[in-house]
Amino acid sequence: MAKLYFRYGAMGSSKSAQALITKFNYEEKGMRVWLLKPSVDTRNGADIVKSRIGLEQKADVVTPEMDLFEIFRQREREFYDVIIADEAQFFLPVQIEQLRDIVDAYNVPVLCFGLRTDFRTKMFPGSKRLLELADSITELKTVCACGSKAIVNARLDQEGNVVTDGEQVFLGGNESYRAMCYKCWKKAQERKKEE
Structure with a gap:
């Protein structure tokens, strides 16, 4: 049974690296991966997911007006075995719901990686919806300069x-x-x- 996963952490907790490693692991087993990233994240190029340790891959760019369920439905002939979304905090809540619908309608796992909160410790709307809908929630940990867990x-x-x-x-x-x-x-x- 497929699930919606949310793997969150503070900056520097290797979220993008984990997303790309997960993509590699699926592809190594011959599975098709739909790698997504939000259009607002243009730091490394509009269609590039890049980790701080240098891993990078091309991704499909998701704009706010895109209906991810409809796009997946239209691409059903290509059929993806898994969907991996980086910087998922920037997706609209409705897009998180669309990813949830893909899990349920197509039995395709969706792994979302992103931040939980912003610099004011306020929840991102996409992260809030993920925390509400995800079947599995995992914190990717990193540390503060003092040695305590960074949040x-x-x-x-x-x-x-x-x-x-x-x-x-x-x-x-x-x-x-x-x-x-x-x-x-x-x-x-x-x-x-x-x-």
């Missing part, structure tokens, strides 16, 4: 200070974000206020 995707300004204002979606890598534990994130905010 916050702290956004940094040009000087490396933690910021808590701005748009929810701001693309960036190590220069713009740092995975932190909640305690260190709160301390960084307090230091900023004292300046």
Whole structure:
């Protein structure tokens, strides 16, 4: 029985690497993989999923107006054995529902990788819907500089200070974000206020 999977973690927890390794494992067994990524994620090229350790693959780009269930239905002759979605937090809730419908209607597993919360510790709409609908939820862990488990995707300004204002979606890598534990994130905010 196929399932909808959500594998989430803070930045630097190897989500994209895990997505690409999973793709490789399925393909090594002769299975067809539909690799997806949201159109908002253009950091490494519009149609490239790339991990920080250098793994990369071409992916189909999902725009907000796309109906993933309908596209899958139209491509049924090609039939995918599995769907892997990177940066799934950026999909619309309705697109998460469409992926859920593919699992149920076609018995095809869907593995979604992404962030749970933004830099303010607020849930992304796509992640919220995944947490509501996924059959299996797994946290991919990483650590804060203090050694504790990181759960916050702290956004940094040009000087490396933690910021808590701005748009929810701001693309960036190590220069713009740092995975932190909640305690260190709160301390960084307090230091900023004292300046």
